[in-house]
Amino acid sequence: MATRVQSGKAAAGGRRNRADEVLRAAVEIFHDKGYAAASIQDVADRVGVLKGSLYHYIDSKEELLARIFEQSDRESFALIEEMEALDVDALQRLREFSRLWSLWYLRNVERASLYFNEWKHLTGDRLAGVTAQRHEYEKRIAKMIDDCKREGTADKGLDTRYACFFLLSAINGLPVWYRPRGADPAEHIANVYADMIVAMVQHTKGRKRPSKAKARARKKS
Amino acid sequence: MATRVQSGKAAAGGRRNRADEVLRAAVEIFHDKGYAAASIQDVADRVGVLKGSLYHYIDSKEELLARIFEQSDRESFALIEEMEALDVDALQRLREFSRLWSLWYLRNVERASLYFNEWKHLTGDRLAGVTAQRHEYEKRIAKMIDDCKREGTADKGLDTRYACFFLLSAINGLPVWYRPRGADPAEHIANVYADMIVAMVQHTKGRKRPSKAKARARKKS
């Protein structure tokens, strides 16, 4: 705002991109109050315009949420693909993924938190899209774990599905307690989280699933 | 829970306790739509009364949420105390806690989910209370991990705080994918989760925290 003078650098610094500002404001507000409890007014207040004016940049509150998600989608899929291109063994790959995924959470606390907590407020095609993305994502991670089993760095009996949800949830919890302004350096935490995940995958012994008959018997008692 | 017997035919299903019905309905509705997006009307509809009538049983929507939390608080503290009374080594205790805590989540999917996702919608004293409870809870779990370190079943260098958040989050994610009507027997899952947590605690090697100086240096580069 200060240096609108040299119009050479205008685009890069001086003239703020309002559309981006709106997005950023929405991320903060939605994270702080929750999507449902947050109002468009809140977002407008943070940006510093009247709420009616927001509608130059968005189509609806839901579309605003969706737009935040798209950005996250792009980034998370870029990460997964980067991992898959890595020329290392499966456990290494899982480690690196866990580290970078944690790091993404730590660097984008609010956006990450939204991504996993507010998707239910989407509707129709948007909901379908996000759900599909999520399933695809889980499948790709499951594959990494299966590869570990194949390569012998994880027990054959390890339940891939449970392990997958387990590690995703663990990382998913980061935004609950982590504060960027706190004493914990993000890179360190990411490393520790990767350590914990690798330890879990490497050392969890398989456990036979109970037969359905047994399960039913137990339920009755 | 045991002795609702006398009081007429109440227990046998005759006269339903309306206040409990309200609570149960609220749990379901709040879980399905999220507290903020759910309306008192929704709850009333499920109970089968007019929304005005609900106010014979509750003081306000927030108080209704708080009451759900109190119940969860009682149950989760009962569990922790039960664990602390267990006469086994620390790792065993942690294992048992992980198993039962997972089980509680699986048996109370909705309530558990609420407990960890909707607390921000409380205000004032109620918010303070819930926050205090949570911190106390984390402290007690941290103690279990520290005991493992002391007893040699966990690496001295393991970061207790991170491990604590890690396991809590992992369990916390259960309601996201678990469906009571599905094929996964709760007890089995609880066991597997306990296995994964124990593996993580037992086999994660410590990692030195970077000194602040180093951290700052890295940030700049």
Add this chain to the structure above:
Amino acid sequence: MATRVQSGKAAAGGRRNRADEVLRAAVEIFHDKGYAAASIQDVADRVGVLKGSLYHYIDSKEELLARIFEQSDRESFALIEEMEALDVDALQRLREFSRLWSLWYLRNVERASLYFNEWKHLTGDRLAGVTAQRHEYEKRIAKMIDDCKREGTADKGLDTRYACFFLLSAINGLPVWYRPRGADPAEHIANVYADMIVAMVQHTKGRKRPSKAKARARKKS
């Protein structure tokens, strides 16, 4: 309004039916300003409640409009069926229909006006329903004219469709100028309108439709 005294008749007179009041207010407001330009606030003001309170009686503005239409539908179909049951010759029937239909317009100026001017603001099923009703209505009137032709009281060459629209439109115009408080007695006007319609049907000679070839030729010149 006068006799709220004897509370015995409360239901019948004293205690006004608010739902009906809302409907009546809406008819007036929608007629005065047009449906699109009228606001729910206007209706609420006339009823004397806050606009939010209106939603105890209506589901939406559009549903309110639809409800007004249903009433008109019922009344107009009752009329047509009454006519069809009449044991007189076709011209007499048409006369009586024209008279009573005009009278209905004169006695329900606002509602009648709405019925024929604001239907485009309905959507979906409601629009389809109203459109279907209208077509059915036109068919029944067309039948009366065809009967006149068959009985020899109208020229065989008279274009039924045009005559039908002609008479409907003529009556439809009544609300434009007629004021209940004015000097014109409704019954008299209704009689005159019936006279004019009968004269038109009885004395309009047929006129051959131009062949398509001719029509095209004329267009080019």
Add this chain to the structure above:
Amino acid sequence: MATRVQSGKAAAGGRRNRADEVLRAAVEIFHDKGYAAASIQDVADRVGVLKGSLYHYIDSKEELLARIFEQSDRESFALIEEMEALDVDALQRLREFSRLWSLWYLRNVERASLYFNEWKHLTGDRLAGVTAQRHEYEKRIAKMIDDCKREGTADKGLDTRYACFFLLSAINGLPVWYRPRGADPAEHIANVYADMIVAMVQHTKGRKRPSKAKARARKKS
């Protein structure tokens, strides 16, 4: 559309007059959605400019409507004056007027429809002007009917005012059902409508107005 090349011949179709385009677009939009429900945005979209740009051509939405009306006013008064200059008997004149007035409606469905349905959305002087025009118009038509009565081609007892409104309304209804793309040739319809109007004027017998006393008596019963 073809020859936008020689911009010298602007009038001949070369350089489109943007102001006219705006007017035409407004006619369509206002007719399709109704003035109140139509937005300036809709008009701008059809013209292909941003809505802000429209204000180079119009002063306000209402002024845009008024301008559409002025054009109609000019055309309809030209017609009436042409009729009055006709050297034929009164019934012939009325016939010719009915035919050409119908034809104008059929050739300008949208504009005609607007002219008679949306005038209430004007305010102040503009409303007064349009109302005055309408009254003047009705007076001139009433004169034609009175002339018929004087010349003996209409019954002396025919109520001029009612007949006048009757025929205007009948014609006014044309845009409701007529579709330019349909099978009905406009000239034919105009002729039939003229026939029907003439039949009505020529053959409607007078009917005595009830005395006020009688009217009041009837009302009470």
Add this chain to the structure above:
DNA sequence: CATGAATGAGTGTTCATTCAT
């Protein structure tokens, strides 16, 4: 001429809560 960002008042609608009956 044209743009597009911004305004500010207004729209229909929802909702937690109250209260006389």
Add this chain to the structure above:
DNA sequence: TATGAATGAACACTCATTCAT
């Protein structure tokens, strides 16, 4: 206890209009 009418503030969203660029 239960009802249902009523409140009043809030909400997401729209729109005619303005104006610096």
